[in-house]
Amino acid sequence: MKAKVYVTLKKSIADPQGFAIKGALNKMGYGKIEDVRIGKLIELDLGDVTKEEADEQLKTMCEKLLANTVIEQYEYEILV
Amino acid sequence: MKAKVYVTLKKSIADPQGFAIKGALNKMGYGKIEDVRIGKLIELDLGDVTKEEADEQLKTMCEKLLANTVIEQYEYEILV
Amino acid sequence: MKFGIIVFPGSNCDIDCYHVLKDVLGKDVEYIWHDTEELEDFDCIILPGGFSYGDYLRCGAVAQFSKAMEQVRLHAEKGKLVLGICNGFQILTEAGLLSGALVRNKNLKFICDTVALKVENNNTSFTSRYNVGEVIDIPIAHGEGNYVVDEDTLKKMKENGQVLFTYEENPNGSTFNIAGVCNARKNVLGMMPHPERAGEALLGNTDGIKLFQSIIDYLEGGAKNDK
Amino acid sequence: MTNRYKAVGLNKQEYDKILEVLGREPNELELNMYGVMWSEHCSYKHSRALFRHFPTSNERVLQGPGENAGIVDIGDNLAVAMKIESHNHPSAIEPYQGAATGVGGIIRDIFAMGARPIALLNSLRFGEIENSDRVKFLLEGVVEGIAGYGNCIGIPTVGGEVYFNQSYRGNPLVNAMCVGLIEHDKIHRGNASGVGNSIMYVGAATGRDGMGGASFASVELTEESEEKRSAVQVGDPFMEKLLLEACLELLETGCVVGIQDLGAAGLTSACCETATRGEGGMEIDVLKIPRREKGMLPVEVMISESQERMLLIVEKGREEEVNRIVEKWGLYSVVIGKVTNDGFLRVMEGDEVAGEMPADSLDSSGAPKYYKDYEMPAYIKEVKNFTSTDVEEPQDYNETLLALLKSPNLASKEWIYRQYDHMVRTSTVVKPGSDAAVMRVRGSKKGIALTTDCNSRLCYLDPREGSKIAVTEAARNIVCSGAKPLAITDGLNFGSPEKPDRFWQFRESILGISEACRELDTPVISGNVSFYNETETYAIHPTPIIGMVGVLEDVEKACTMEFKEDGDVILLLGNTKDEIGGSEYLARIHGLEKGEVPAINFGLEKKLQAFVLEAIEKGLLQSAHDLSEGGLGVALAECGIGRRLGANVSFETNLRKDILLFSESQSRFILSVKKEKLQQIKDMMETVAAPYEIIGEVTGEKLQVTINDSLTIDMAVNQMEETWRGALACIME
């Protein structure tokens, strides 16, 4: 079973990296860009598990390790 | 117009980070996990542009700045 | 009195902490391997700087799951001392032993330099040898030392005197210029600057030594500790 | 099939040589193994013949060139291991990973000797930066890559150099140097000794990394593997940290008889080199090699350059001991073969022989060796056609000095070294920013001083003299920190050796290095050659980077370059001559790379170095700084900036003012001395008959230079500092 996890900074947390990239893009001529935020994409091959197991595992993995819920939020997607 | 860009390491490129996280997850009890790869998720607010413009802009932004095409590949998605 | 320094895979400053405690201050100190399940013998545990588990994913994220960290949690619950320096601070926040989180430096660069810190509270077992308002020079070396915390928590921490060190000139974008904070009980301190790098005249700086001496005073029972 | 050899980068004669050695046609695996081993990078086929000129031994050298790193004695049973290596091409393709893996590779060379790596340095060259986004991108990536690797693994990056010159615009240089400490009786070597001993593999799994080059036959390769092959290697400093600790712990047990890192040409070179240095033969099973990807061909496994791997030769029967220690560090190890004495490197694929070659025919003892033609390039005569009166004297010396301080070549490199953890392991006594870094040696009173140096503009104008100056300047930097120069490692970066004019530069440079090393008694104990740093129309300036180590008997006596206190007396040691040829002043202010390079007189040089060293050892000096790029003017500014101290100095001279201030004459030092110690210094100078002048004193907040009674420079130290410190940051931000 494969899955993708998307981890992004919470809205309330400043994202200096995103800000720097926005600046760079603006300078490259994309003046209209209003916002850039950088997150993580984690692709997992969960091995031989059922969809329910995968769902449960992903939730705990995200809460415990893949995201720091003090500053980040996450979403995931199980691929079939 | 908003968009999401997904940047991942090319298959041939080693991903030490993913490898280490796989090890950590295995040790945490997720023994079946076979592979973990870590990429970037970039969320953009492109401002007031048409879908065609967005498409074109995203392509050049990815090629020039957002992805390092020597080692990375990218995909993007325009949100409506 | 015994100090213990936890060695995670990727710890680098373990030997520096050891050196200061053993060779400069002549104290009893031992390395503790990360899968140790017993910390009873130790009075103060140090989580050293470095790149535990490569700091992959997030700094300190993986280290929080080591067996020794379960023991550190218990150790802290008993009111015994825990000092996290740099990566150690990151591990403590990831493990929830300290509030807040550490994110990328505002300039997105690793910074290695010596910076001025102000001592905000000397009424703790970590800072008793300093004066309030005293400005000390301590090295920093980090890429993710930008401390973030929500407003309510910060307010409480301030009221409770948990902010122990602030930067005179903020190098990394840290909220309220925070360089080091402790928990409400004041037995767990996390700080980005490296006091162990400021422990000998030969290295040109001894401003960090009083931090270790404060701990020693406390453990020897001679110092004030607010409770 | 006629051109099989071309696909692996060999020529007809070389292929014939393989036929002769094997007595048959090589198979695909064998051919590729010869291809990588006989490449310039591994075989040094164009440079080896000249190495005999180098002095490589004296009573302190414990290991000269030929091993993973050189080792030099520093007394008390302690020794220093060191080596420099280039990662130019990978860094040009992918600056972050290229630089990072360069650092990773050189660290492995050091702990492969059994030494604990204690310091890193790096020497960088780029095209002119001010108007080039490309150069900014490269510098940013390279510095982050070096920082990313060195900081993570916990070895301080304590020094280096960076220069910008248009000759590097197509070929940036990234050379990394590592220095380790070792006790004499713990030195290990890459020997496969003891027939029947086990060959073990430790570290990261093998992938299809580092196979993008031409030296790869494609006949039997599927399209899939073609696509999966990658020229770019990704560094894993965390893995290397574990590997480093595991290896050092293993070496303590005595079960390891030989150890070798897997660098260029991967397993192929590690196997044939250790075999040749040991019993002569080895048999390994390619199926036993841990792999990162499925479906890899034996040839891919054998020549992969995946990072963070080591080869161990382990005493038969003690393999379990190795496994245990390696596992403790979260890694795994596996037996892949055994030591033999039949002279063959045999690669098995399970029960089948996949390839079989005389081991010593692969490594540099068996590789071809060329004596190329050389010829002085035409430009050499042209550039010498210059006299200092060809350029006009500046109007405003304050402005000229500021313009020089702002030059990226002279400006503060703080923007760079602030990104490097230069303090971890709490042994850095003199941090980056002075002439040489000084590290204490734990467990003794000693210290070591480290520097890298090369003024490639001078090497371009006159490779022999320029190379002498590179060695001598390195020594001067070491001496200014209070250390005695001991030995060098050299990173030789040049254009194509197949072109007679480039090869002339290379040869001249080797002769110059050799002469200077002989004069200064600093043997060459290790090094690296990087050729083909050229584009279709131009080559880089010849760049022989000299990494030097020196020893301080008492590290507490370490000296730095900045003025210390108001009222101290300032002395200038040595003679300033009409020698602005090749100077930064001439290049920056007048846009010329021309002239005779400054002359070097080893008699005077040695006398002055000995004097400065003795004065520091006796505790007579407050500061010492050598004069190099930017000459007297820039050196005075640098001395003042450190602690924001002004100086008032004056000169009587027959030279034009710009020549006095900016000539780069050799063998000069600026010293500062407490008033009460001045007499002692004077007495010492009388006895050695050293040329010197008392030029003024440390005072106030301005640098004031009076020449023949006219106040020529009058500027606030603050202003100079702002310009100098901010220049690089300003360009980068």
Ligand SMILES: Nc1ncnc2c1ncn2[C@@H]1O[C@H](COP(=O)(O)OP(=O)(O)O)[C@@H](O)[C@H]1O
């Ligand atoms: N790439 C670099 N990495 C680390 N330190 C550097 C680098 N470039 C320059 N430095 C440091 O900056 C200082 C000045 O360098 P440089 O001008 O080359 O010195 P010098 O002329 O005395 O050889 C030295 O301490 C040097 O180690």
Ligand SMILES: [Mg+2]
């Ligand atoms: Mg110098």
